[in-house]
Amino acid sequence: MAATDEMYQAVIIEHARSPRNYQPLAAPTHHCDGRNPLCGDEVSLDLVIDADSKITDVGFQGQGCAISKASVSMMTAAIKGKTIAEARELFDRFHALVTGEPTDEAALGKLVAFKGVAAYPMRVKCATMGWHVMKEALTENGERRTED
Amino acid sequence: MTAVAAVLRAEFPVLETLSRGRATVYLDSAATAQKPQVVIDAITRFYAHDYGTIHRGVYELSERATLAWDAAREEVARFLGAPSAEEIVFVRGTTEAINLIAESYLKPKITPGTTVLVTEMEHHANIVPWQLAGAKTVAIPIFDNGELDLAAAERLLANGPALLAVCHVSNALGTVNPVAELVRMAKRHGVPVLIDGAQAAPHLPIDVQALGCDFYCFSGHKVYGPTGIGALWVRGELLKAMPPYQGGGDMIDRVTFEHTTFARAPGRFEAGTPHIAGALGLGVALQWLQSLDRAAIHHDELELLAYGTGLLGEIPGLRLVGTAREKAGILTFVIDGVHPHDIASMLDGDGVCIRAGHHCTQPLHHRLGLQATARASLAMYSSRADLETLAHGLVRIQRMFN
Numbered sequence: 119m120a121a122t123d124e125m126y127q128a129v130i131i132e133h134a135r136s137p138r139n140y141q142p143l144a145a146p147t148h149h150c151d152g153r154n155p156l157c158g159d160e161v162s163l164d165l166v167i168d169a170d171s172k173i174t175d176v177g178f179q180g181q182g183c184a185i186s187k188a189s190v191s192m193m194t195a196a197i198k199g200k201t202i203a204e205a206r207e208l209f210d211r212f213h214a215l216v217t218g219e220p221t222d223e224a225a226l227g228k229l230v231a232f233k234g235v236a237a238y239p240m241r242v243k244c245a246t247m248g249w250h251v252m253k254e255a256l257t258e259n260g261e262r263r264t265e266d
Numbered sequence: 267m268t269a270v271a272a273v274l275r276a277e278f279p280v281l282e283t284l285s286r287g288r289a290t291v292y293l294d295s296a297a298t299a300q301k302p303q304v305v306i307d308a309i310t311r312f313y314a315h316d317y318g319t320i321h322r323g324v325y326e327l328s329e330r331a332t333l334a335w336d337a338a339r340e341e342v343a344r345f346l347g348a349p350s351a352e353e354i355v356f357v358r359g360t361t362e363a364i365n366l367i368a369e370s371y372l373k374p375k376i377t378p379g380t381t382v383l384v385t386e387m388e389h390h391a392n393i394v395p396w397q398l399a400g401a402k403t404v405a406i407p408i409f410d411n412g413e414l415d416l417a418a419a420e421r422l423l424a425n426g427p428a429l430l431a432v433c434h435v436s437n438a439l440g441t442v443n444p445v446a447e448l449v450r451m452a453k454r455h456g457v458p459v460l461i462d463g464a465q466a467a468p469h470l471p472i473d474v475q476a477l478g479c480d481f482y483c484f485s486g487h488k489v490y491g492p493t494g495i496g497a498l499w500v501r502g503e504l505l506k507a508m509p510p511y512q513g514g515g516d517m518i519d520r521v522t523f524e525h526t527t528f529a530r531a532p533g534r535f536e537a538g539t540p541h542i543a544g545a546l547g548l549g550v551a552l553q554w555l556q557s558l559d560r561a562a563i564h565h566d567e568l569e570l571l572a573y574g575t576g577l578l579g580e581i582p583g584l585r586l587v588g589t590a591r592e593k594a595g596i597l598t599f600v601i602d603g604v605h606p607h608d609i610a611s612m613l614d615g616d617g618v619c620i621r622a623g624h625h626c627t628q629p630l631h632h633r634l635g636l637q638a639t640a641r642a643s644l645a646m647y648s649s650r651a652d653l654e655t656l657a658h659g660l661v662r663i664q665r666m667f668n
Contacts, residue, residue, distance in 0.1 A: 120659075121286040122615030126608070131667060135603070157607060157623055158637050181637055183607035184667075241611060 125234035125241065126184065129192075134184035137191035139198070143177040150255035152247055159186050161248045163194075163255055171202045183244055185235065190248030192229055202256050209253050216245045274558075275647040277302040288617030291652045296437050296596055296643030297621050298487045299468060301551075305491060308550040309543050319539055321516060331542055338549030339532075342497045345552045346482060347473035353505055355498040355532040356545050360464040361391040363483030363498035364431070366535060367460060368395035370508045371481075371500075375428060376400040383427035383457070385414055385443070386633045387436040390626045392462045401428060405629065412439035412588040419448060423455040430459045434466030438627040438641065439588030440571075440596030442470070449478045458504070464488055468645065469567065469594045471560060474499050486544060490645075491551035495544030498535075505531045512537040563646050567595045570644055570653065577657040583664055587639050595644030598625075601660065604667045606640040609660070616659040618652075 146164035153160050159182035166175035176194040180187065193212075197205045212229055214221035218236035235245045275281055278300045283290055292300060312334065318327030320335045336351075343351040357363045372382070382396040385406040396403050404427065406419045423430065430452045434445050445461055452459045460481035463472060467484035474482045481504075485496040500508070510517055510528050514537035519527040528534045574597050578584055583602035601609060610622035621641045624631045631637065642656055 120612065120615030120662075121288075122612050126612060126666065134608075135667070183605040183611070185608070185611075187605075238611070238614075244607065 122238070125238060127231040127234065129228060129231045130188040131184060133188035133191040137178075137187055139176050139178060139194035140191065141177050142179055143175055146175075146177070148255045150251045152251035152254070154243060154247055157183070157244070159183065159244065159247055161186070161190055161251050163190070163248065163251045165252075165255055167202065167256075173197050173200055173202070173205060178248070180248075182247075185232075185241055185244040186247055189232060189245045190251075192231075193248055193252060196227065196229060197252065205252065205256065209249050212249055213246060216242050274563075275649065277304065278647050279303055279306070281647060285617040285619065286615055288615075291616070291618040291655045293642040293644070293648065293652060293656060294619045294621050295468070295645035295648070296465060296488070296641065298493070299490050299645050300647065301492070302490055302554060304554050305547050305551045309492065309547045312543050312546050317543070320542055334546045334549075335540075335542055338545040341549035341552045343499075345467075345472065345556065346497070346499050347475050348499045349475060350502065352530075352532060353499055353502050355500065355505075355535045356540055357483070357496050357498050357535075358494055358541070359485035359487070359496035360462055360483050361395075361485075363481075363496055364391055364460070364462065365395045365398075366498060366511045367481055367483075367500075368399040368401075370511045370535070371504065372396065372401060372428060373399040374509065381425070381427045383419075383422050383430045385432050387412065387414075387439055387441060387627065387630050388431070388433055389437055389462065389464070390628065391464075392431050392433060392460075393629065396429075396431065406432075408439075408441075408630075408633070410634075412436065412441045412590045414441075414443055414448075416444070416447070416451070420451055423452055423457055426455070427457055430457050431462065432459070433462040433464070434472075435463075435469065435594045435596075436588065436627075436630075437465045437596070438598055438625040438630055438639070439590065440593040440598065440643075441588060441590040442466075442592040442594055444592075445479070446477055453478065465594060465596075469564065480504055486548035486551065489548075489551060490555060491548035492541075492544045495541045495548050497548070500531075508535075510537070511535050514538045516540075558646075567644055567646070567648070570648055570650065571595045571597070573650055574642070574644070574653040574656075577653055578660070581657065581660050581664060583668065584660065587634060587636070595648065596641060597643070598639045598641045600636060600639055601664055602668070604663060606638040608667070609640045609663055612663045612666075613656065613659045616655060618656055618659055620656070 143164035147167050148165040151162045161180040164177040168174050176198050211221045216235040223230050280300045316330040318331045320332040339351045339354050342354045380401045381404050382401045384403050386408045407415045449459050458480040461479045463484040467489045480501045483498040487493040517534050517537040519529050587598040606622035623638050
């Protein structure tokens with residue numbers, strides 16, 4: 119087994135091949151686009167957030183490597199049904215996980231599959247780009263963001 | 267491994283190191299080449315025994331450093347077949363060389379309609395500097411196999427661009443461009459020619475006088491020398507007429523608060539204390555390279571390229587990008603269903619170093635309808651075993667994703 123196989127967990131490859139919530143939403147309340155000019159990765163994220171600050175629907179589209187695509191796919195599954203505060207908390211936990219900082223791994227559920235990324239500093243940005251886009255989409259609370 | 271490569275490989279100590287716990291398989295020489303012991307030793311010896319600044323000191327160390335600097339310039343002139351070392355400007359690399367020409371040669375001639383003719387396969391370093399200087403870049407199209415459309419080149423040259431700026435060898439496709447023919451065409455239209463030799467210098471013999479071009483540049487680090495040093499050759503009469511690029515020490519003749527006059531070329535273009543050890547290392551690298559049987563090395567590399575082309579061709583779902591008839595040792599490819607970054611990352615686990623991305627050729631990738639590609643590139647130390655490890659890894663990756 120090659121060293122990097124630790125990073126390419128089966129669940130990651132599966133999500134990269136069949137990403138969840140992979141479509142634009144008809145009426146998003148929040149939106150953000152992200153792009154990494156160095157590698158060409160792109161993510162476009164739509165959210166529907168209700169009056170109780172709960173994320174009721176998520177959709178994304180984009181281009182990128184398996185790590186980035188699977189990371190956004192699994193993120194969308196994880197934040198659906200969560201409040202803005204919970205989604206932000208998840209961001210912090212996930213960020214800690216992929217940068218090798220201590221965190222409550224049990225609270226991350228399936229996302230713990232990304233733990234292997236921490237050993238490859240050059241790939242951390244692939245795993246976190248979609249998450250940064252999500253955090254950005256949440257910054258203007260209750261307002262729809264136009265494209266950056 | 268061919269006999270030549272086996273002997274040469276021992277000269278490169280980094281190839282003995284491990285990558286991710288595996289033997290290092292270095293296939294990213296088009297990005298940067300590894301360094302032979304002779305270059306590493308020369309730089310160490312220089313700093314340990316002969317180091318001082320150039321031109322200014324009267325003491326012996328400065329004298330030794332100045333002699334080393336001048337000798338390196340002579341070595342570069344020999345390497346390029348330049349008529350005189352006075353026509354060689356030391357720069358940080360190909361990128362700075364092109365910026366220098368854009369700023370000093372082109373910018374004073376810029377009018378609203380000025381265009382620079384490039385090709386669809388150019389590196390960003392041979393596109394952006396012209397745009398920064400205020401010119402519009404127009405590209406000679408390529409065919410799908412990565413060869414230039416010479417009939418289109420002829421038509422576009424007739425439109426009167428201020429300059430033709432073309433790579434000798436494509437960093438992304440490996441295409442060896444027919445630069446001598448392009449120069450002849452350009453001359454018929456009175457268009458000066460710059461050749462970006464970054465990828466050609468490690469692989470091909472260069473003779474700027476035979477080529478008949480006006481500017482030729484390359485980077486030291488791709489030709490087994492240090493980073494941060496490269497060379498620019500400019501035809502003598504053009505160089506003499508060019509204004510300074512940067513101001514500072516070493517490039518002046520006489521300075522007053524009212525008026526400054528400048529040094530002769532090439533010193534006029536070398537402001538500030540330069541990368542002295544880098545130039546020395548480059549000189550040693552070139553001398554070493556020219557002491558080898560380059561024809562035999564080139565022959566072996568073409569054989570290795572053919573071998574690699576065959577190996578990769580057998581991998582299901584893999585498509586080679588860049589299949590020109592004349593190529594240098596560059597194997598660029600995509601695999602169905604696998605992003606190039608994942609290919610590179612997973613190969614890294616096997617100790618295999620390749621490049622993934624747009625290789626600083628976004629317009630080319632746009633032309634090919636690709637976001638990114640994976641690229642394995644060869645150097646004199648590359649072996650069949652390297653390519654077999656690569657192919658073995660690619661088969662594993664292809665299975666994992668499909």
